[in-house]
Amino acid sequence: MRAGVLALQGDVPEHLAATGRLAGAGTPRAVRTPTDLAEVDALFLPGGESTTIARLLSESGLWKPLARRLADGLPVLATCAGLILLARRLTPSPSGPNPPTFGTLDVTVRRNDYGSQRESFEGAVDVDGLPGEPFPGVFIRAPRILEVGREATVLARRGDEVVGVRQGSVWGLTFHPELAGDPRLHGRFLAEARAAVERRAADARPQ
Numbered sequence: 001m002r003a004g005v006l007a008l009q010g011d012v013p014e015h016l017a018a019t020g021r022l023a024g025a026g027t028p029r030a031v032r033t034p035t036d037l038a039e040v041d042a043l044f045l046p047g048g049e050s051t052t053i054a055r056l057l058s059e060s061g062l063w064k065p066l067a068r069r070l071a072d073g074l075p076v077l078a079t080c081a082g083l084i085l086l087a088r089r090l091t092p093s094p095s096g097p098n099p100p101t102f103g104t105l106d107v108t109v110r111r112n113d114y115g116s117q118r119e120s121f122e123g124a125v126d127v128d129g130l131p132g133e134p135f136p137g138v139f140i141r142a143p144r145i146l147e148v149g150r151e152a153t154v155l156a157r158r159g160d161e162v163v164g165v166r167q168g169s170v171w172g173l174t175f176h177p178e179l180a181g182d183p184r185l186h187g188r189f190l191a192e193a194r195a196a197v198e199r200r201a202a203d204a205r206p207q
């Protein structure tokens with residue numbers, strides 16, 4: 001199982017470090033080209049500036065191959081700007097034009113909905129099925145999930161608010177687990193991704 005981190009802009013080193021620290025995860029690959037993408041079985045879509053990442057995805061020739069991999073069930077953990085890029089619906093944001101999106105996750109999202117950089121905050125997050133303490137959520141100019149459609153399932157909440165969803169093997173979080181110093185979400189995502197990849201390989205084998 002090879003994990004990759006989309007490495008065009010944003011908190012790429014933090015995702016590479018968080019994944020690299022996990023026992024048995026191997027060295028994650030920085031994905032910058034369609035060839036890199038073809039060589040990974042699971043992908044982290046980092047936070048950063050969603051409009052910039054969208055532009056760089058087109059310029060690098062990655063947009064179409066990534067759309068195909070998403071349609072084909074690639075396991076993805078998308079954080080913050082990554083979640084914005086996977087959302088099916090974006091509402092207008094006061095902070096300027098929205099990027100184009102892949103439309104994978106059945107959610108409605110508004111960018112920068114908690115305010116500016118100064119309104120960034122940390123807070124406890126309850127993650128479905130995660131044993132132990134609440135997860136330390138780091139929210140940086142975070143998007144807000146305004147609505148969860150029927151195809152998506154709530155994965156994480158902060159109080160009454162939804163801060164994470166999943167749809168099959170694709171997870172979208174408004175916060176940054178790569179900055180939390182807590183490996184549980186990266187670890188669980190990769191364990192599930194590995195199981196999904198092995199199931200597919202077994203299904204593809206001739207009987």
Ligand code: GLN
Binds near residue numbers: 047048079080081141
């Ligand atoms: N505000 C950023 C955007 O709209 C997302 C913030 C982040 O990824 N930390 O792209």
